[in-house]
Amino acid sequence: MRAKRTVLKSFIIFVFSFLLLSCEDDLSFAGTKDNDMSVRKINLSELKHRPKAYEKMLEYMSDSSNKARKNIYNGKYEFTIDTDNIIYIEKEDYHSYTFTIYSDPGNDKGYTENLFLHLLPDGSYKAFLIQYNFDKEDLMQMKKGNAMPDLNVKTVFYPLPDFDSDSVLQARGCLQSMSVSCTYQVTVDKVPIPVEEGDNVGCDEPECLYDYIYSYTLVGCNYSSTSCGGMEATGSIHDMFSGGSGGGGNGGGGNGGVRNGPIIGISVSNDSGHIRELNKISNRVPGVPNPLRERIDVLASEVGTALQEKGMEVRRGPNGTYVHVLPFQSGFDYVSFGPPSITTVLYLHIHHNGTIQEEGQDVGIEPVPSDGDFFGFARAYDFLSEMDAPDKDNFTSIIISRNGLYAMRVEDPQKVIDLSVNIPNDKKMQEALGGKFEENVTEKGRIEAKKLCNGCSPTALKALTDIEVEKAFIDHIKYFNKDFGSGIKVFKGVLDSGSGNYIWTKIID
Amino acid sequence: MKKYISIIFLLNFIVAASQETIVPLEEQYRSEGPYTNVYFKDVSGYLDPFVGTWEYSGATVYFKVNFYKLTHARGGFGLYTTIFEDELRSFILYKVLENGTWVTKYNTFTIIFIGDEEANSSSIRGNLLGVTQNEINLRYTEPTTHCRRLKTAALELELFEENGIEKLKWGRRRPKNNRLGTGFCPDGSPLDESNFIIPKDMVLTKVN
Numbered sequence: 190m191r192a193k194r195t196v197l198k199s200f201i202i203f204v205f206s207f208l209l210l211s212c213e214d215d216l217s218f219a220g221t222k223d224n225d226m227s228v229r230k231i232n233l234s235e236l237k238h239r240p241k242a243y244e245k246m247l248e249y250m251s252d253s254s255n256k257a258r259k260n261i262y263n264g265k266y267e268f269t270i271d272t273d274n275i276i277y278i279e280k281e282d283y284h285s286y287t288f289t290i291y292s293d294p295g296n297d298k299g300y301t302e303n304l305f306l307h308l309l310p311d312g313s314y315k316a317f318l319i320q321y322n323f324d325k326e327d328l329m330q331m332k333k334g335n336a337m338p339d340l341n342v343k344t345v346f347y348p349l350p351d352f353d354s355d356s357v358l359q360a361r362g363c364l365q366s367m368s369v370s371c372t373y374q375v376t377v378d379k380v381p382i383p384v385e386e387g388d389n390v391g392c393d394e395p396e397c398l399y400d401y402i403y404s405y406t407l408v409g410c411n412y413s414s415t416s417c418g419g420m421e422a423t424g425s426i427h428d429m430f431s432g433g434s435g436g437g438g439n440g441g442g443g444n445g446g447v448r449n450g451p452i453i454g455i456s457v458s459n460d461s462g463h464i465r466e467l468n469k470i471s472n473r474v475p476g477v478p479n480p481l482r483e484r485i486d487v488l489a490s491e492v493g494t495a496l497q498e499k500g501m502e503v504r505r506g507p508n509g510t511y512v513h514v515l516p517f518q519s520g521f522d523y524v525s526f527g528p529p530s531i532t533t534v535l536y537l538h539i540h541h542n543g544t545i546q547e548e549g550q551d552v553g554i555e556p557v558p559s560d561g562d563f564f565g566f567a568r569a570y571d572f573l574s575e576m577d578a579p580d581k582d583n584f585t586s587i588i589i590s591r592n593g594l595y596a597m598r599v600e601d602p603q604k605v606i607d608l609s610v611n612i613p614n615d616k617k618m619q620e621a622l623g624g625k626f627e628e629n630v631t632e633k634g635r636i637e638a639k640k641l642c643n644g645c646s647p648t649a650l651k652a653l654t655d656i657e658v659e660k661a662f663i664d665h666i667k668y669f670n671k672d673f674g675s676g677i678k679v680f681k682g683v684l685d686s687g688s689g690n691y692i693w694t695k696i697i698d
Numbered sequence: 699m700k701k702y703i704s705i706i707f708l709l710n711f712i713v714a715a716s717q718e719t720i721v722p723l724e725e726q727y728r729s730e731g732p733y734t735n736v737y738f739k740d741v742s743g744y745l746d747p748f749v750g751t752w753e754y755s756g757a758t759v760y761f762k763v764n765f766y767k768l769t770h771a772r773g774g775f776g777l778y779t780t781i782f783e784d785e786l787r788s789f790i791l792y793k794v795l796e797n798g799t800w801v802t803k804y805n806t807f808t809i810i811f812i813g814d815e816e817a818n819s820s821s822i823r824g825n826l827l828g829v830t831q832n833e834i835n836l837r838y839t840e841p842t843t844h845c846r847r848l849k850t851a852a853l854e855l856e857l858f859e860e861n862g863i864e865k866l867k868w869g870r871r872r873p874k875n876n877r878l879g880t881g882f883c884p885d886g887s888p889l890d891e892s893n894f895i896i897p898k899d900m901v902l903t904k905v906n
Contacts, residue, residue, distance in 0.1 A: 520818050522874075547873055548898055624774075624850055627874065628826055629727050632835045632852050639829045664729040671733035672779050 198330075233272035242286055245272070245306055245314045270304060284308050294579045463680060464693045466583055470535060472684055472690035473593065480511045481535065488539050489589050496500035496545070498524040498554070500538025505580065521545055522554050523561065529569045533580045538568065540590040556590035556655050557662040558597065563675055564612050566597045571609035574602065592655055594682035594691055600698070604676025629665040634658030666697045723784060724827055737770060740784040744827055747857055748786055748834055752866050752902035758795040761900060763788055763822065764807070775802060788822035792896055803895055822853060832857040838870060840894055849894060850874050864904040870894065
């Protein structure tokens with residue numbers, strides 16, 4: 190009886206684990222109804238103090254020279270284990286570790302994966318690869334805290350008998366796969382935010398702040414597995430955790446009443462997710478029109494000739510169509526979009542090549558996003574958030590210049606909103622951010638180019654300046670993001686002459 | 699005794715953990731970091747030759763600037779930063795002869811700054827080293843009370859000697875009107891895009 194309880198307890202924690210990390214790197218949770226369960230994030234340093242689990246994780250690596258690194262990378266299979274945000278869950282004498290796995294950009298598999306280490310009675314660990322086939326709508330629903338009744342349908346477990354790279358590859362292929370079908374009851378509890386968290390002191394209804402805890406009550410589970418040899422097996426969850434490979438179990442280990450409830454913050458904000466979205470915007474599939482790419486092409490054709498900034502705000506229309514709205518104000522070196530609508534998905538604008546004379550001096554536009562572009566992006570996102578626009582977390586701003594495309598995407602929603610709120614009201618911050626941008630990007634890029642030029646032609650100096658300004662831009666925004674924190678990730682798209690599509694890479698976290 | 703040794707170790711650890719990384723000024727803001735708790739220090743004294751009072755006196759214009767070096771100034775991105783820098787700051791006096799009378803356009807010598815207020819109000823500041831050791835690139839922000847006027851430019855300064863006298867070539871370059879948020883003030887008035895007030899090109903002489 191005790192053994193059965195332990196198994197069920199383990200599974201509950203197991204389920205809880207994958208719910209947590211299905212949310213990529215942007216998870217958040219307010220707590221659990223199960224007071225005996227401890228859930229927290231640990232990092233690689235802490236994991237190293239738990240030798241068995243650490244060694245188990247290291248088996249996943251093909252290159253032993255990487256063992257000191259954070260976010261351990263498996264070059265052979267082109268993915269990275271996130272070791273900064275390991276979810277450690279403990280209940281009584283059981284615990285587990287769950288890791289997010291990131292695919293390399295360009296090698297996106299179209300689904301989310303977690304690595305899960307499950308404690309066995311002998312103190313060793315059994316490893317699983319868990320695959321979640323969530324689409325964007327699923328992620329948005331989970332981010333809103335909505336239950337996913339078909340969660341089990343979209344989840345596949347790959348038990349890894351010998352947890353090394355080869356077994357992972359084999360498991361992914363066909364050697365062994367397992368699907369688990371569970372039934373849950375989902376309830377929602379309205380829970381006041383603890384007083385020590387701030388604004389809830391002495392409040393009266395309806396002003397009090399509440400979190401909504403979504404609780405998943407496990408009713409029962411069955412599994413079925415398939416091997417390459419064609420063997421099929423079904424059984425209860427007990428068999429799986431016992432290490433057996435199936436074979437005629439009875440199914441249905443019920444344990445109603447035990448509750449665990451994460452609030453899940455979902456984001457498609459891993460790099461491959463961002464790049465997948467950018468590809469949708471900028472790239473063509475043969476035979477399929479892409480109205481967003483057509484708009485990019487129109488603006489890109491004017492980069493060399495325009496003498497003022499041009500742009501458009503693109504909104505989602507009915508039946509997969511898009512409409513665009515022109516900026517309400519624009520000039521030589523600026524473009525101002527009006528407040529976005531609830532269907533706004535994209536800002537596009539150009540940084541043209543032209544120069545003007547001001548006081549007899551040539552004044553031009555740098556071919557990289559400006560400080561104002563960051564503020565404009567933050568402001569638009571703030572508006573979209575206030576409206577709870579359905580595409581707000583997929584909002585993109587693209588700057589088109591002679592260097593190619595630069596795209597801004599939301600990495601940390603709260604930081605983006607903070608930037609939007611603080612900047613207009615803080616002139617000192619405006620000066621610090623705006624002025625520092627000019628110094629660190631425009632001026633530094635020019636100086637570095639002059640040093641490298643060493644008497645080269647004006648054309649060569651201009652080309653060098655574009656390169657050095659981009660380097661300085663990346664330097665500056667990295668400091669800006671890490672010291673101050675914009676919550677904005679930046680990607681660069683370069684047109685590939687062969688495919689006619691843009692190749693996107695992340696340039697700034 | 700063990701207790702004291704432990705405390706000393708603990709203190710050492712705390713001090714070490716809170717120490718900032720010193721990076722030479724010429725290596726500032728490189729993408730390899732460190733990104734926080736960093737001090738871009740003028741270890742080679744590149745800023746020192748620019749320190750002092752410089753003057754331009756023309757028939758209708760008088761300009762005086764005093765550069766001083768502020769060490770371990772809060773740099774980076776405003777008040778919330780953990781980045782510190784050595785940099786030049788300034789006081790300016792600018793007068794113009796109008797109808798036979800000298801009219802003071804700017805006088806920041808009389809402004810008393812307190813703490814971080816100064817860091818954000820100094821109209822000329824910076825530490826961007828130029829192509830040669832005689833050149834420096836500073837940032838000029840023209841003082842204004844207009845809600846939408848945040849007019850800035852790069853100042854290219856170059857030291858040279860003329861007949862044994864120290865001179866400073868002054869060039870205000872790449873003017874820019876910063877626009878943040880919408881293009882209008884709360885009262886509905888548009889951007890103030892009028893020209894800079896201080897001269898674009900001058901040769902200053904060191905007076906002390």
